[in-house]
Amino acid sequence: xxxxxxxxxxxxxxxxxxxxxxxxxxxxxxxxxxxxxxxxxxxxxxxxxxxxxxxxxxxxxxxxxxxxxxxxxxxxxxxxxx
Numbered sequence: 001x002x003x004x005x006x007x008x009x010x011x012x013x014x015x016x017x018x019x020x021x022x023x024x025x026x027x028x029x030x031x032x033x034x035x036x037x038x039x040x041x042x043x044x045x046x047x048x049x050x051x052x053x054x055x056x057x058x059x060x061x062x063x064x065x066x067x068x069x070x071x072x073x074x075x076x077x078x079x080x081x082x
Contacts, residue, residue, distance in 0.1 A: 006073040007042075012080065019080045022053045038072050039064055046078075057082040 007027070011020055026049035030042050037045060043062035050058035059082045064074040 006071070007076050008074075009076040009078050011078045016080060019055060019058075022050055022055060023078055026050055026053065039069060039074050043074075043076055046076075055080055 009023070009027075011023060014020065023046070026046045029049060030037060030045045033045075040062045043060040047058060047060040050060070057080070059077075059079045061077040061079075062074050063077070068074055
């Protein structure tokens with residue numbers, strides 16, 4: 001059974017529509033991956049995809065408590081400019 005990925009993302013700048021769309025596309029692509037990574041590995045992959053999409057300074061920071069890890073939930077701080 002595949003694990004569902006649940007995140008709460010704070011995106012900076014949130015009003016850069018192109019960046020938000022690039023983040024959402026990267027997140028969805030990682031979520032749809034066969035191995036369904038979660039937590040820090042998913043964040044790392046999303047960050048890599050953002051770099052490839054033309055945002056070389058983008059950074060994804062994953063914050064996750066032990067309880068959140070067990071529930072496959074995390075908070076992501078996504079910053080376009082590092």
